[in-house]
Amino acid sequence: MERLFADVILPLAIAPLTFEVEEELWSHIGVGSGVSVPLGENKLYTGIVCRLHHNTPPYKRIRTIGSIVRSEPLAGLTQLALWEWMADYYMCTVGEIMRAALPSLLKPSAKSDDLFEERVFSLGREQMVHLAPSIRTEEELNRALDGLLPRRKAQYAAMMEFCDKIGVENLFEGSVPRSSLGASLPVVAKLVEGGLLDTFTRERTPHYRSAQLCHSTTLSPAQERALEEVRSSFEHHSTVLLHGITSSGKTELYIRLADEALRRGESVLYLLPEVALTQQLIARLREAFGEGLVVYHSGLTARARTEMYIKLSRSEGGEIVVGTRSAILLPLNNLGLIIVDEEHDRSFKQEDPAPRFSARDVAVWMAGRQGCHTLLGSATPSLESYHNARRGRYGYVWLGERYGAGSLPSVTISDTIKSAGRGERHGHLSKEMRDAINGAIAQGSQVMLFQNRRGFAPYIECPSCGWSARCPHCGVTLTYYKKGNKLRCNLCGHSEEAPLKCPACHEGEPLPQGFGTEKIEEQMAELYPSARIARLDGDIAASPSRMRAVIADFESGHTDILIGTQMITKGFDFAGVSVVGVLNADNLLSRPDFRAEERTFQTIVQIAGRAGRSQHKGHTIVQTAQPDNHTIIQAARFDYEAMAECQLADRESFGYPPFTRLVQITLRHNSPEMVYHGARALADRLRKVIPHGVSDAHAPAVSHIADTYIMQIMVRIDRATNPATVKSLILHTLKEFARDKIFRRITTSVNVDPQ
Ligand code: ADP
Ligand code: ZN
Ligand code: ZN
Numbered sequence: 001m002e003r004l005f006a007d008v009i010l011p012l013a014i015a016p017l018t019f020e021v022e023e024e025l026w027s028h029i030g031v032g033s034g035v036s037v038p039l040g041e042n043k044l045y046t047g048i049v050c051r052l053h054h055n056t057p058p059y060k061r062i063r064t065i066g067s068i069v070r071s072e073p074l075a076g077l078t079q080l081a082l083w084e085w086m087a088d089y090y091m092c093t094v095g096e097i098m099r100a101a102l103p104s105l106l107k108p109s110a111k112s113d114d115l116f117e118e119r120v121f122s123l124g125r126e127q128m129v130h131l132a133p134s135i136r137t138e139e140e141l142n143r144a145l146d147g148l149l150p151r152r153k154a155q156y157a158a159m160m161e162f163c164d165k166i167g168v169e170n171l172f173e174g175s176v177p178r179s180s181l182g183a184s185l186p187v188v189a190k191l192v193e194g195g196l197l198d199t200f201t202r203e204r205t206p207h208y209r210s211a212q213l214c215h216s217t218t219l220s221p222a223q224e225r226a227l228e229e230v231r232s233s234f235e236h237h238s239t240v241l242l243h244g245i246t247s248s249g250k251t252e253l254y255i256r257l258a259d260e261a262l263r264r265g266e267s268v269l270y271l272l273p274e275v276a277l278t279q280q281l282i283a284r285l286r287e288a289f290g291e292g293l294v295v296y297h298s299g300l301t302a303r304a305r306t307e308m309y310i311k312l313s314r315s316e317g318g319e320i321v322v323g324t325r326s327a328i329l330l331p332l333n334n335l336g337l338i339i340v341d342e343e344h345d346r347s348f349k350q351e352d353p354a355p356r357f358s359a360r361d362v363a364v365w366m367a368g369r370q371g372c373h374t375l376l377g378s379a380t381p382s383l384e385s386y387h388n389a390r391r392g393r394y395g396y397v398w399l400g401e402r403y404g405a406g407s408l409p410s411v412t413i414s415d416t417i418k419s420a421g422r423g424e425r426h427g428h429l430s431k432e433m434r435d436a437i438n439g440a441i442a443q444g445s446q447v448m449l450f451q452n453r454r455g456f457a458p459y460i461e462c463p464s465c466g467w468s469a470r471c472p473h474c475g476v477t478l479t480y481y482k483k484g485n486k487l488r489c490n491l492c493g494h495s496e497e498a499p500l501k502c503p504a505c506h507e508g509e510p511l512p513q514g515f516g517t518e519k520i521e522e523q524m525a526e527l528y529p530s531a532r533i534a535r536l537d538g539d540i541a542a543s544p545s546r547m548r549a550v551i552a553d554f555e556s557g558h559t560d561i562l563i564g565t566q567m568i569t570k571g572f573d574f575a576g577v578s579v580v581g582v583l584n585a586d587n588l589l590s591r592p593d594f595r596a597e598e599r600t601f602q603t604i605v606q607i608a609g610r611a612g613r614s615q616h617k618g619h620t621i622v623q624t625a626q627p628d629n630h631t632i633i634q635a636a637r638f639d640y641e642a643m644a645e646c647q648l649a650d651r652e653s654f655g656y657p658p659f660t661r662l663v664q665i666t667l668r669h670n671s672p673e674m675v676y677h678g679a680r681a682l683a684d685r686l687r688k689v690i691p692h693g694v695s696d697a698h699a700p701a702v703s704h705i706a707d708t709y710i711m712q713i714m715v716r717i718d719r720a721t722n723p724a725t726v727k728s729l730i731l732h733t734l735k736e737f738a739r740d741k742i743f744r745r746i747t748t749s750v751n752v753d754p755q
Helices: 077-089 094-101 113-119 138-148 153-166 185-193 221-233 250-263 275-292 302-314 325-329 359-370 383-390 416-421 431-442 517-527 544-555 596-608 630-636 640-654 672-689 723-738
Strands: 004-009 017-021 034-039 043-053 125-131 197-203 239-244 267-271 294-296 320-323 335-341 373-378 395-399 410-415 446-450 459-461 479-481 486-488 495-497 511-513 533-536 561-564 577-582 619-624 660-669 708-718 747-752
Touching: 004 034, 004 094, 017 034, 043 077, 077 094, 077 359, 094 325, 138 153, 153 185, 185 197, 221 239, 221 250, 221 395, 239 250, 239 359, 239 383, 250 267, 250 275, 250 335, 250 373, 267 325, 267 359, 275 320, 275 544, 294 302, 320 325, 325 359, 335 359, 359 373, 383 395, 383 640, 410 416, 410 431, 410 630, 431 446, 431 577, 431 619, 446 596, 459 479, 517 533, 517 561, 533 544, 577 596, 596 619, 596 630, 596 640, 619 630, 630 640, 660 672, 660 723, 672 708, 672 723, 708 723, 723 747
Parallel strands: 239 373, 239 395, 267 320, 267 335, 294 320, 335 373, 410 619, 446 561, 446 577, 533 561, 577 619
Antiparallel strands: 004 017, 004 043, 034 043, 125 197, 459 511, 479 486, 486 495, 660 708, 660 747
């Protein structure tokens, strides 16, 4: 008698396990089936079957599959193939991918069968109404209807409504939800009694209207040309990079291409950076695609996510979904097009927890292997994508003019050192900055000011002894908030009263140093007492409703000046903005990261791109102490090519991506000594098996967070080396390290392609 076994993926950081399938399940189980399996002494998990076979596993105790959780598969073959590739590439387990992909309600776990049973998600049930089977022809139906008149008017009306709802084509086969009929319960019951109607119950399918283009615009000649180029580029490339300057109307092209895919019956996935900040864009897509647009983001309830997942997995295509990075894991059948809007944005990469995947890179893989098209769009493409386009791996389409009358803003670099020397600085604003703001206010247009620090000041310092307030739990200074005279840690949330006297020398009075958004807000209120000023940063965004209100007020012109952090650089389209100010470009440049210059360029160009999007001529002022810095000059000229040329040359000579691949290993422990020695030992062991490319163990710029100390090792894989080999050597070494007597309490994690 042959036995049947199933390899089952569990939503845990372990490899698939093998279970026996009892005979009564044989005809029901398949690859992709969700099953309940026992693990440990008394725990049941939901798993997904990834393989069925007859090879008896070498386990002492072979356990059996409990039950099938849902009759439909939880994941299809395409999805399983994607999960396997992701686990391999990102050096995690398929279980971790499953954990990220499945909504929580679809992967119940429990201590007993009964409890598990209770937790299995089911869609609500609904009663369906159809014609009684005895009525098979129009004649029979008419006879039955005639029988109702003249006395049973309510029943007659209910029948007419029913026939109308169901339509002539479906009259004898179709059914409609009882709740969709206006007739009361007793009336329907009477009709069932009278042999005209029949009912049955079924699972309620979450219902969405189908998506179709309901609103479109006429494209400009430049847009038309770019659209044509994208189309023809897709004939030779699975991935195309659309490099279009800010406000060139890329979104309109995405809408067109999405519509074409929908018409072919294909599904479309539109990925964008953090949804909360891009509500404007979602509103535009809603206007274009109506209620059929599916919006998938972290703010949804567990039930809504689950229903969406089921609905999408049942659909055969023609869906359009907009979402952030995790939407890449949705079960979209017949996927034709993935759009990655603002593809350079780092929020497409998940850094913590595992799986540490890049939704953009996964989209590119899917295009190459699963037959869809991926369109990457940006005004400031990542150097990786640009490099791939230049090497011919991606198609490349350039859209170099703004839509309509808009032209790119003029940019002035304002030298903060010179300006201070001339005594022209007022608070933190140079004369050029103030003049520009004055001009904007006078003509009734709006102003956006960008400062990459929140709070009042990034730190306080004692003028006598140099003491500064640091977080007791993290390796950073405490941010000073004037409101409430508080010091707060932006990493762990630790908060304390700001001291009046220096706690170190007991003499000096610590003073705020540097400036954050709160301080700029205060200064602007002093300088422009009649202007309406608002702020948008991490502190405001902690309340989504407050954030929405700030954005809506600025959009409608209720506020004149918006001060914000990185958040205000992302994708906003405000017609009234004429002046944009970057208050301190230097702290962008000074980040300890090989991408600092690329990011500085992207931030300045993106924020500058918020100005002059309609009739107002835009003007951008960039304050910096390094007016000769080539990246700042390139950004001021919107010269992407020059920046790319320069940075790619540096990356090549110093061996950074896209010329190499990086794998970052992070070690964490609450003892700094333990993590230090552990990291050094691990680096040594890695070097024994990987002779080239293993860095020294080093502490990151923030050496500890919430009392956990961190060390890192970077492994650099050059293009000539097979990354899969190096990755498996790393995994093997880490596995041994985890068994080490001294170091096994150190937590390690691996990040492939860290951003
Ligand atoms: P991008 O995404 O390239 O920054 P957008 O797609 O946001 O640019 O377009 C910039 C502005 O121009 C938006 O307000 C948009 O509504 C408008 N626009 C772009 N193309 C058209 C068009 N074909 N017809 C009407 N308005 C357009
Ligand atoms: Zn002091
Ligand atoms: Zn802290």
